[in-house]
Each structure stands twice: as C-alpha cells, then as structure tokens.
Amino acid sequence: MSLELFHAILFYAFAAAAVAAALVMVSQRNPTYSAFALIVTLVSLAGVFGLLGSTFIAVLQIVVYAGAIMVLFLFVLMLLNVRAEDRPPGGGRVFMLVAIALGAVLAGEVGSVLVAARTPLARPFDASARAVAHLLFEAQYLYVFEATSILILASLVGAIALAKRDPGP
Amino acid sequence: MSLSPLQQELAISVVKVLVLFNALLGLFSGMTYVERRVLAFMQFRLGPNRTGPFGILQPIADGIKLFFKEELTPAGANKFLFVAAPALAVVTAFLAIAVVPYGGSVTLPRWGWMPDWLEGRRIVLQISDLDVGVLFLFAISSLGVYGIVMAGWAANNKYTLIGGLRSSAQMFSYELALGLSFVSLIMVAGSFRIHDIVDSQAGSILHWNALRQFPAFAVFLVAATAEVNRTPFDLPEAETELVAGFHTEYSSMRFALLQMAEYINMITASALAANLFLGGWHFGIPGVPDSPLWFIGKMLAFLFFFIWLRGTVPRFRYDQLMHFGWKVLVPVAMAWIFVAAGLVLWRQS
Numbered sequence: 001m002s003l004e005l006f007h008a009i010l011f012y013a014f015a016a017a018a019v020a021a022a023l024v025m026v027s028q029r030n031p032t033y034s035a036f037a038l039i040v041t042l043v044s045l046a047g048v049f050g051l052l053g054s055t056f057i058a059v060l061q062i063v064v065y066a067g068a069i070m071v072l073f074l075f076v077l078m079l080l081n082v083r084a085e086d087r088p089p090g091g092g093r094v095f096m097l098v099a100i101a102l103g104a105v106l107a108g109e110v111g112s113v114l115v116a117a118r119t120p121l122a123r124p125f126d127a128s129a130r131a132v133a134h135l136l137f138e139a140q141y142l143y144v145f146e147a148t149s150i151l152i153l154a155s156l157v158g159a160i161a162l163a164k165r166d167p168g169p
Numbered sequence: 170m171s172l173s174p175l176q177q178e179l180a181i182s183v184v185k186v187l188v189l190f191n192a193l194l195g196l197f198s199g200m201t202y203v204e205r206r207v208l209a210f211m212q213f214r215l216g217p218n219r220t221g222p223f224g225i226l227q228p229i230a231d232g233i234k235l236f237f238k239e240e241l242t243p244a245g246a247n248k249f250l251f252v253a254a255p256a257l258a259v260v261t262a263f264l265a266i267a268v269v270p271y272g273g274s275v276t277l278p279r280w281g282w283m284p285d286w287l288e289g290r291r292i293v294l295q296i297s298d299l300d301v302g303v304l305f306l307f308a309i310s311s312l313g314v315y316g317i318v319m320a321g322w323a324a325n326n327k328y329t330l331i332g333g334l335r336s337s338a339q340m341f342s343y344e345l346a347l348g349l350s351f352v353s354l355i356m357v358a359g360s361f362r363i364h365d366i367v368d369s370q371a372g373s374i375l376h377w378n379a380l381r382q383f384p385a386f387a388v389f390l391v392a393a394t395a396e397v398n399r400t401p402f403d404l405p406e407a408e409t410e411l412v413a414g415f416h417t418e419y420s421s422m423r424f425a426l427l428q429m430a431e432y433i434n435m436i437t438a439s440a441l442a443a444n445l446f447l448g449g450w451h452f453g454i455p456g457v458p459d460s461p462l463w464f465i466g467k468m469l470a471f472l473f474f475f476i477w478l479r480g481t482v483p484r485f486r487y488d489q490l491m492h493f494g495w496k497v498l499v500p501v502a503m504a505w506i507f508v509a510a511g512l513v514l515w516r517q518s
C-alpha cells in the first residue's frame with residue numbers, strides 16, 4: 001500500500017466523520033448531543049489539517065476549539081441542565097417551504113463555486129509554528145493581530161463588569 | 170523477506186506501539202498494588218497482603234474480579250454516551266503518551282539472524298516524534314476531560330453530574346496554568362519538540378529545568394496534579410460528599426477502564442515531568458552515558474511522589490481550588506514567562 005493511498009483513505013475517513021457529525025449537530029434537538037457532535041467535527045477537521053502536513057494548525061484547532069471553547073459550551077449546557085427542545089406546535093408548512101428555498105439557494109451557490117474552481121482546492125502548505133509566527137508578527141499582520149487581542153481583552157473586561165453584582169450599601 | 174521502506178517503518182512502529190501499550194498496562198496494574206501498599210504503610214496499616222507473596226498478585230485477582238462482575242447501566246442513563254465515555258477516556262490517555270520519548274535512540278546490534286533492514290538500524294525510542302509534541306500532548310489532555318464530563322452527564326445521577334461539572338471546571342482552570350508553565354521551556358529550547366527540550370538540559374544537573382526554571386516546575390507540578398485529578402485536587406471524586414464522583418454508576422470493566430485512564434494519565438504526567446524538567450534520559454553528571462533507565466527511574470520517582478502526596482495532604486475546598494488556580498498559579502506562571510523571556514533576550518544579545 002502506497003503512502004498516497006493511505007493518506008486518501010485517512011482523508012475520506014476524517015471528511016466523512018466531519019460531515020456526518022455536522023449533520024448530527026444540526027439535526028439533534030438535544031443541545032448536549034449537538035455539542036458532542038460539534039467536537040467530533042472539529043477533531044475530524046484537525047485530522048484533515050494534519051494530513052495536509054500542518055500539524056501545528058491541527059493541534060491548535062484541537063487546543064482552541066475542541067479543547068477550550070467546547071468545554072465551556074458543555075459546562076454551561078450541563079450547569080443549566082438544558083433539556084431537549086420540544087417541536088414547535090403547528091404552522092410549520094410555510095417555514096418549511098422557506099427553508100427548502102433558502103437551502104436550494106445555498107446549494108446552488110456552493111455548487112457554482114465548486115464548478116468554477118479550476119485548481120484543486122487544497123494543497124499541502126507550510127504552516128509550521130515558525131511560518132505561522134513569521135506571518136502573524138510581520139509588519140503586515142501585526143497590527144491586526146494585536147488589535148484582535150485587545151478586542152478580546154476588552155470583551156472579557158466588559159463581561160466581568162456586566163456580571164459583577166452591585167456593591168451593597 | 171523484502172519490505173518496502175514504508176512497510177519497514179510501519180513494522181517498527183507497530184512493534185513499538187505493542188511494547189509500550191503492554192508496558193503501560195503492566196505499570197498500571199503494578200501501580201494499583203504499589204499505591205495501596207504504600208498508602209497503607211503511611212497510615213500504619215498492612216494493605217493487601219493475602220494474594221501471593223506480599224500480596225503482589227492482588228492486581229490479577231482484582232482484574233479477574235472486575236471481569237466477572239455484572240455490568241450495570243442505570244435505567245435513566247443515556248446508553249450511547251454511558252458506554253462511549255470510558256472508551257474515550259482510555260483512548261485519549263493512551264494517545265497522549267505516543268509523543269513522549271522514553272530514551273534517545275538505540276542502534277540495534279548486528280546479530281546476523283535478523284532481516285537485513287533491521288541489522289544495525291537506528292531506532293528512536295518514541296512512537297511519534299512530532300515537531301509540535303508539547304502542543305499535541307496539551308491538545309489530547311484537553312480532550313481527555315470529555316470522557317469524565319460524558320461519564321458524569323450520561324449516568325443521569327446528581328452526584329456524577331456534580332463530579333463531572335467540577336472536573337470540567339477544574340481541568341479547564343488548571344490547563345491554563347499547565348500550558349503557561351510549558352511556555353518558558355519552549356522559549357529556552359527554541360522548539361516544541363519534547364526531544365529538543367530534553368536535549369537542551371543535557372550536560373549537568375545544573376542544566377535541568379527543575380533547577381534553572383524552578384517557578385515553571387512548581388507551577389507544572391501543581392497543575393499536573395490537578396489535571397490528573399489526584400489528591401489534593403481529587404474533588405471530582407471526593408468520596409465523602411459525592412459517593413465516588415463521576416464514576417459512581419460505573420461497574421465491572423467500564424469502571425476498570427475509567428480507573429485505567431486515570432492511572433495512564435498519571436504515568437503520562439510523570440513521564441512528561443521527567444522529560445521536561447529532570448533531563449529525561451540524561452543522567453545529570455557529565456561522563457555518565459545516556460540511558461532510558463535514567464528516564465524510567467525519574468518517572469517512577471514522580472509516580473511515587475503522587476502516592477506520597479495522596480498520603481500526606483488533605484483535599485482542597487472547591488472555592489480554595491478555584492482561587493488558587495486563577496489568582497495564584499496563573500499570575501505566577503505569567504510573571505515567570507516575562508522573566509524567562511527577558512533572560513532569553515539578554516543571553517542572545
């Protein structure tokens with residue numbers, strides 16, 4: 001078995017897992033299930049990144065999204081003990097038609113992009129820790145990168161200020 | 170027998186995985202015995218001493234017992250997640266140790282009876298020498314928490330749910346400090362590879378990160394103890410208030426799997442501590458040759474340390490735990506990163 005075949009098998013396995021888990025995520029009415037399915041999607045995507053030869057991005061994907069953000073989601077879901085949603089009572093026909101129409105538009109858009117794309121969509125790229133660091137801290141992106149971190153810090157401080165109780169008399 | 174280079178690599182990897190897997194299982198069952206014995210001695214008891222000489226067959230007896238126990242699933246439990254949780258916990262525990270090196274490399278001797286491609290071949294004593302090894306370990310350990318959270322949630326029991334919640338909050342808080350404690354090591358070694366970090370401590374005992382970067386070592390030890398849910402951070406399974414925490418409803422082999430995951434995580438943490446802070450397979454005195462034995466000795470010392478800790482300190486209260494994690498450990502780790510970065514810059518100029 002050649003390395004290419006091995007990679008192809010792994011790619012389709014990860015891709016299938018990602019798509020299947022994404023479908024489970026949107027079709028589930030139990031939010032905890034959806035959260036677990038999203039974790040499977042994120043980890044499968046990390047696998048695809050790894051196959052493209054960038055272990056750094058793959059690992060970051062898991063650390064940041066699957067490891068950190070989804071833990072918080074699950075924590076809140078469990079703390080509030082969210083139950084499965086009930087089906088909305090009646091009157092779903094119009095919504096269903098609108099949903100089908102919008103879905104058709106989206107499918108058309110994605111299809112047109114895929115048809116128009118001449119080159120293969122993803123090629124192995126250099127995204128080692130060194131390459132990513134050079135890009136992020138180059139003059140071109142440094143400002144955007146630092147501005148984003150300040151934005152996140154500001155939202156953090158804002159959240160704390162909002163959550164803080166009024167000091168008692 | 171002629172194999173293509175890819176097949177040769179694959180064959181070597183499979184052998185390495187099998188050896189490491191079985192060694193870990195052996196170490197796990199040994200640890201359960203040693204832990205009970207040592208704890209017993211620390212508390213003026215005898216511990217298990219009936220099965221075989223000095224009771225050393227106790228792990229085998231326990232294993233057989235767990236095999237034949239009835240497997241119970243609570244009536245209100247979520248069947249799929251209840252079964253999936255122990256599996257996830259064990260898989261992440263074993264995955265993490267794949268990037269931990271347990272020695273430099275060995276060159277096979279030329280005995281003459283082995284296949285040509287094996288004679289005199291250099292073999293790296295590590296399953297996967299990833300260039301982002303430290304980050305990979307970190308990523309997998311952050312996935313490990315889902316096994317516990319799933320187990321706690323799926324059993325549909327208030328004690329397991331509280332155990333799972335506590336665990337996710339605790340691991341999330343201490344993961345941050347754990348990650349920050351790695352940063353200064355990565356800066357000094359200039360690499361994410363665990364191999365490079367170990368080699369940056371070669372030479373003498375004075376180069377060990379445990380001495381050169383003591384604040385990072387202290388933060389790592391505390392955060393790692395919390396990550397593997399050991400005393401004094403074993404709130405997720407505090408038996409006096411939560412029955413047995415997240416694994417209350419588990420029985421038979423599923424319980425054994427959860428238990429195994431916990432011990433394997435502890436072994437990974439010890440192996441990591443030996444590699445990142447105590448110079449791994451370097452002995453620490455110039456002139457003594459490198460050997461995997463030194464690494465194994467250091468790892469066992471850390472495993473003993475975890476047991477010792479359990480026999481010595483009482484459990485934290487939950488608010489103390491959160492306070493300590495966020496207001497002491499994280500600031501200390503952050504401050505040390507700045508100091509270490511300054512030192513690295515100063516040395517370069």
